Amino acid sequence: MKAAVIRKPGVVVVEEVPTPRPGPGEVLLKVEACALCGTDQRVLTGEKHVDVPIVGHEITGRAAALGAGVKGVAEGRRYIVQTVIGCGRCSMCARHRENLCEAGFTAMGYQYNGGFAEYMIMPKVAVDQGCLIAIPDDLPAEQGTLIEPLSCCVNGMAYIPMETLEHVVIFGGGIIGVLNGLVAKARGARCVTIMDVSPERLDLLRRLGLPFDNLVNSRQTDPADWVKEHTGGRGVDAVVVAASVKALVTVGMGLLARAGHLSIFAGMPKSDPVDRIDLNAIHYRELNVHGANSSAIDAYLAARDLVVEGKVFADRLVTHKFPLADFNKAFATQSDPASGALKVVIVP
Numbered sequence: 001m002k003a004a005v006i007r008k009p010g011v012v013v014v015e016e017v018p019t020p021r022p023g024p025g026e027v028l029l030k031v032e033a034c035a036l037c038g039t040d041q042r043v044l045t046g047e048k049h050v051d052v053p054i055v056g057h058e059i060t061g062r063a064a065a066l067g068a069g070v071k072g073v074a075e076g077r078r079y080i081v082q083t084v085i086g087c088g089r090c091s092m093c094a095r096h097r098e099n100l101c102e103a104g105f106t107a108m109g110y111q112y113n114g115g116f117a118e119y120m121i122m123p124k125v126a127v128d129q130g131c132l133i134a135i136p137d138d139l140p141a142e143q144g145t146l147i148e149p150l151s152c153c154v155n156g157m158a159y160i161p162m163e164t165l166e167h168v169v170i171f172g173g174g175i176i177g178v179l180n181g182l183v184a185k186a187r188g189a190r191c192v193t194i195m196d197v198s199p200e201r202l203d204l205l206r207r208l209g210l211p212f213d214n215l216v217n218s219r220q221t222d223p224a225d226w227v228k229e230h231t232g233g234r235g236v237d238a239v240v241v242a243a244s245v246k247a248l249v250t251v252g253m254g255l256l257a258r259a260g261h262l263s264i265f266a267g268m269p270k271s272d273p274v275d276r277i278d279l280n281a282i283h284y285r286e287l288n289v290h291g292a293n294s295s296a297i298d299a300y301l302a303a304r305d306l307v308v309e310g311k312v313f314a315d316r317l318v319t320h321k322f323p324l325a326d327f328n329k330a331f332a333t334q335s336d337p338a339s340g341a342l343k344v345v346i347v348p
């Protein structure tokens with residue numbers, strides 16, 4: 001089979017490799033589509049280390065062969081892949097929150113070969129955990145790849161009562177900011193504002209016709225002034241920081257109304273994650289602060305339903321598709337801010 005193999009940091013070669021065979025408990029997936037994600041980009045440039053030469057974790061596939069003893073998976077059926085695999089023994093895994101596994105989770109495309117290949121193996125631990133999540137036969141494969149990143153947004157907002165909120169601000173107009181905004185809308189937030197510093201990015205979102213109420217250039221317009229003006233001085237009910245910029249956490253806190261919700265969705269630079277914040281702002285104004293770290297089964301099922309029911313405009317989000325042979329072209333497109341790419345998908 002063909003696969004995009006990382007030879008060394010920054011060098012990916014699409015080449016012929018042996019097609020894997022499923023051992024006991026394993027499932028061979030024929031990859032139908034696999035999307036490029038920001039994390040993959042950091043791996044491909046050598047900024048982040050993974051244990052395997054083939055990455056890709058936003059996957060739609062078809063069960064092509066089952067190893068001995070596999071239960072609950074049907075040969076020929078279509079699935080998307082839950083990325084995170086827990087230890088199965090800790091108190092978090094007992095509650096199906098494998099994304100918070102106390103032993104540290106492993107993941108498809110990080111510790112196990114991923115989806116930038118014609119075929120891939122789902123290991124027994126993942127199959128046993130239920131990481132193959134069935135999708136309808138008529139769901140376009142590229143839309144299926146959105147379920148993984150969407151599930152992370154569903155998870156990050158699980159404790160924010162979107163149904164009751166008047167106004168939500170999202171910092172970051174990349175695919176993750178967009179998916180957060182779409183989940184907020186789908187759950188009933190009345191007004192969703194996307195803020196980004198790139199006019200090209202905001203233009204792209206406008207062209208795609210996504211259902212956001214405001215697209216604000218936060219380089220030209222001060223977010224605090226804008227929010228004051230548009231909320232009668234009250235502030236917004238929730239802010240999601242979907243860009244790895246520490247200052248946005250403090251800026252975001254300053255935008256919140258009393259009892260507001262702040263989601264720190266984006267991870268901050270590992271070399272310098274510390275910042276000063278006014279703890280009394282949280283205390284007296286009863287602010288709620290939320291973390292977000294990948295996702296687990298409940299969030300996947302909710303995300304799958306949002307995509308299948310057409311509630312998140314999944315048909316507009318994949319802007320580019322490439323065959324596996326053009327992997328490097330796809331990677332360059334995803335990395336180029338001028339390319340107009342929101343989500344780039346490989347269709348092997």
Ligand SMILES: [Zn+2]
Pocket residue numbers: 037038039057058148149
């Ligand atoms: Zn991802």
Ligand SMILES: [Zn+2]
Pocket residue numbers: 086087088089090091092093098100101102103104
């Ligand atoms: Zn665990």
